[in-house]
Amino acid sequence: MVEKESLMFRRHLLFYLSFISFSLFLLSCATLPRQPEPEPSPGPSPEVQPSPPPPPVLSNVRIFPDFVALVAQPGETLTSLAEKYLNDPSMDWFIGEWNGINSLTPGQEVIIPLSPFGRGGVSLKGYQMVPILSYHKFSREKADILTVTESAFREQMSFLKRNGYQVIPLDHLFDFIEYRRPLPKKSVVITIDDNWISTYEIAFPILKQYGYPATLFVYTDLILPGKKILSWDHLSEMAKHGIDIQCHTKSHRNLDKRNGQESFREYFKTLEKELAESAEIIKKRLNREVKYLAYPYGDTNPLVIGLLTKMGYRGALTVERGSNPFFIHPYKINRSMIFGTFSLKDFENNLTYFNNHEIQ
Amino acid sequence: MSLKRSYLFILILLFYGCAIERPITKAPVREKVPPPQPPPLQIEDPFQGFAEKYRLKAHEFERSGELPKALFFWKVVSCFAKDDQEARRRMDEIETTIRIESERHFQKGLEAFHKNLTEMAMKEFLMTLAYDPEHRQALDFLKDRLNDQDYILYKTKTGDTLRRISQEVYHDADKEFLISYFNRLDSHDSLKTGITLRLPILPPIWSAKKNRLEEFSPTSLNPSPTPKKIDPMVQEQADIHYAKGVKYFLSEELEKAIEEWEEAIRINPNHPQAKRDLQRARRMLHHLRKAP
Numbered sequence: 001m002v003e004k005e006s007l008m009f010r011r012h013l014l015f016y017l018s019f020i021s022f023s024l025f026l027l028s029c030a031t032l033p034r035q036p037e038p039e040p041s042p043g044p045s046p047e048v049q050p051s052p053p054p055p056p057v058l059s060n061v062r063i064f065p066d067f068v069a070l071v072a073q074p075g076e077t078l079t080s081l082a083e084k085y086l087n088d089p090s091m092d093w094f095i096g097e098w099n100g101i102n103s104l105t106p107g108q109e110v111i112i113p114l115s116p117f118g119r120g121g122v123s124l125k126g127y128q129m130v131p132i133l134s135y136h137k138f139s140r141e142k143a144d145i146l147t148v149t150e151s152a153f154r155e156q157m158s159f160l161k162r163n164g165y166q167v168i169p170l171d172h173l174f175d176f177i178e179y180r181r182p183l184p185k186k187s188v189v190i191t192i193d194d195n196w197i198s199t200y201e202i203a204f205p206i207l208k209q210y211g212y213p214a215t216l217f218v219y220t221d222l223i224l225p226g227k228k229i230l231s232w233d234h235l236s237e238m239a240k241h242g243i244d245i246q247c248h249t250k251s252h253r254n255l256d257k258r259n260g261q262e263s264f265r266e267y268f269k270t271l272e273k274e275l276a277e278s279a280e281i282i283k284k285r286l287n288r289e290v291k292y293l294a295y296p297y298g299d300t301n302p303l304v305i306g307l308l309t310k311m312g313y314r315g316a317l318t319v320e321r322g323s324n325p326f327f328i329h330p331y332k333i334n335r336s337m338i339f340g341t342f343s344l345k346d347f348e349n350n351l352t353y354f355n356n357h358e359i360q
Numbered sequence: 361m362s363l364k365r366s367y368l369f370i371l372i373l374l375f376y377g378c379a380i381e382r383p384i385t386k387a388p389v390r391e392k393v394p395p396p397q398p399p400p401l402q403i404e405d406p407f408q409g410f411a412e413k414y415r416l417k418a419h420e421f422e423r424s425g426e427l428p429k430a431l432f433f434w435k436v437v438s439c440f441a442k443d444d445q446e447a448r449r450r451m452d453e454i455e456t457t458i459r460i461e462s463e464r465h466f467q468k469g470l471e472a473f474h475k476n477l478t479e480m481a482m483k484e485f486l487m488t489l490a491y492d493p494e495h496r497q498a499l500d501f502l503k504d505r506l507n508d509q510d511y512i513l514y515k516t517k518t519g520d521t522l523r524r525i526s527q528e529v530y531h532d533a534d535k536e537f538l539i540s541y542f543n544r545l546d547s548h549d550s551l552k553t554g555i556t557l558r559l560p561i562l563p564p565i566w567s568a569k570k571n572r573l574e575e576f577s578p579t580s581l582n583p584s585p586t587p588k589k590i591d592p593m594v595q596e597q598a599d600i601h602y603a604k605g606v607k608y609f610l611s612e613e614l615e616k617a618i619e620e621w622e623e624a625i626r627i628n629p630n631h632p633q634a635k636r637d638l639q640r641a642r643r644m645l646h647h648l649r650k651a652p
Contacts, residue, residue: 059406060406062407064439066432066435067432067435067436067439069407069410069436069439069440071406071407109406109409109410109413111414111436113432117428117429117432117493118493119493120489120493120499122486122489122490122493123425123426123490124425124426124487124490127486136607144606145599145602145603145606145633146603146606146607146610179499179503252611254616256563256565257565257616258565258566264532264534264535264566265534265537267566268537268538296607297604297607297608298600298604301563301564301565302508302510302511302560302561302562302563303560303561303562303563304563305510306510306511306542306560306561307560309510310541310542319600319603319604321596321600326503327482327502327503327506327507329507329508331510332508337600337603339599339603
């Protein structure tokens with residue numbers, strides 16, 4: 001009897017165990033085999049992706065034959081746009097002027113004309129003029145007609161900055177004169193003549209501080225290591241920092257005056273030497289192209305101009321006071337000498353940038 | 361025996377059931393993702409407002425008479441609103457006005473040029489460019505024909521030689537080298553008839569020149585006690601000559617410095633620095649000449 005009961009118990013136990021085991025088996029089979037984990041997608045994480053699908057994105061730039069229209073994106077600047085669409089970062093002002101803005105903010109609507117509008121700066125109200133300032137010598141304290149003090153020079157550079165003048169390289173002025181480039185309305189060019197060491201010691205650091213380009217005209221017979229005179233090392237250093245070194249002849253002789261009793265043939269040979277040799281030396285020593293001449297004493301004549309043209313000079317500068325329209329003779333460019341005795345008002349009077357006499 | 365088998369079967373089932381692990385869902389391991397960037401500005405139609413905005417600009421430039429700019433902005437409008445009737449009409453009208461006005465001013469400029477009215481010709485050619493900045497002929501007149509000529513153009517005749525041309529143009533046969541230099545000719549080359557030569561213009565220094573000291577009036581050194589007020593332009597001219605004199609003085613060219621200062625005083629007899637420095641330079645020159 002006990003044995004029968006024990007057998008019954010075992011059978012029940014076996015039944016329950018079978019039931020439990022079978023249930024577990026079914027459960028394990030019902031669990032889906034694991035799928036391989038999906039590879040992380042390179043796109044935005046699910047957290048930043050908006051749940052509804054985004055609307056179709058339209059490009060923010062449209063390019064037409066005459067212009068580019070765009071909506072500014074974060075990180076874009078007038079300079080980057082000028083570089084991208086006009087291939088010239090220095091044309092940032094052009095985009096600014098056409099759109100009436102000084103800087104770019106994301107979302108701003110911008111139009112960029114693809115042709116160089118306003119090349120001669122002519123309108124019915126008048127025409128653009130570009131002043132060229134001509135300096136010679138600088139000193140710490142003492143001023144005279146050819147010597148500008150450090151403080152006056154600094155004040156003049158600061159005046160240009162404060163009053164929205166844009167100092168441009170001489171190359172840009174010649175692009176303007178050749179009717180190939182529009183210029184900012186208040187453009188100005190800075191030039192310095194002669195080989196005085198004060199250009200390096202006084203003017204150069206101030207120009208660097210303001211980031212202004214300038215052209216220095218030197219005569220090659222007097223480039224020596226010394227206390228008062230610029231050396232090739234000085235010139236080389238300045239050339240690396242935005243100072244364009246150009247020609248002021250070989251010996252600084254007046255090209256329009258006869259020397260003593262020299263014959264015409266001697267005069268002509270001297271002119272050739274003064275213009276060709278000096279350019280050759282500068283090119284050799286500084287590995288820079290020489291394209292411009294500042295006439296010593298500002299004097300020239302048709303024969304000198306003929307020689308300059310034949311030798312491939314792009315232009316030459318006098319000291320005739322006044323600004324330059326695009327139709328100025330390229331070998332008779334005006335420059336205004338800035339005297340050390342000038343007040344800031346006198347300085348300002350030499351910055352005419354528009355001839356507003358109605359041309360009608 | 362069958363019971364034992366049953367137990368064994370149950371055990372296998374039991375172990376299999378327990379051995380199958382439920383998958384553990386872990387957060388997927390991601391590659392390093394760069395910090396989230398601000399999403400690019402994406403507007404449904406970023407150019408929606410362009411046509412109207414630049415229509416206003418076009419009107420503005422038309423009102424101020426800047427027709428080339430107005431025309432440009434009407435073109436912008438028509439690019440964004442293709443069927444815009446106003447833009448089309450305004451573009452046609454402005455293009456016609458530009459054509460008519462630029463041609464009218466160019467013809468007036470030509471007339472003035474032929475009458476030697478240089479100033480008026482310049483204004484008319486500038487007006488031409490104000491209407492049509494691409495007007496090549498107006499540009500050519502302004503940049504070349506109204507400027508001083510740097511060369512004489514000479515058309516060769518039968519029997520011409522460089523010496524003969526030099527004699528005819530410069531009154532000096534020995535200046536033939538100039539003609540060959542500027543025209544890349546060998547002086548022995550025979551000249552073909554009808555070719556155009558560019559002859560440089562000789563500077564006035566090679567003609568007879570008056571002595572500036574003789575020209576100078578000594579009375580200008582002693583101005584009247586009540587000096588007249590100097591015109592600023594005159595003053596400036598005098599200053600330029602004074603500065604040139606200083607440069608000569610610094611490069612120890614006393615005679616030339618004196619010439620420039622004399623010129624400064626001739627223009628402005630009351631130029632104090634020029635008077636002072638002139639006297640000093642004359643004294644220095646006098647001492648130098650006396651020196652053995």
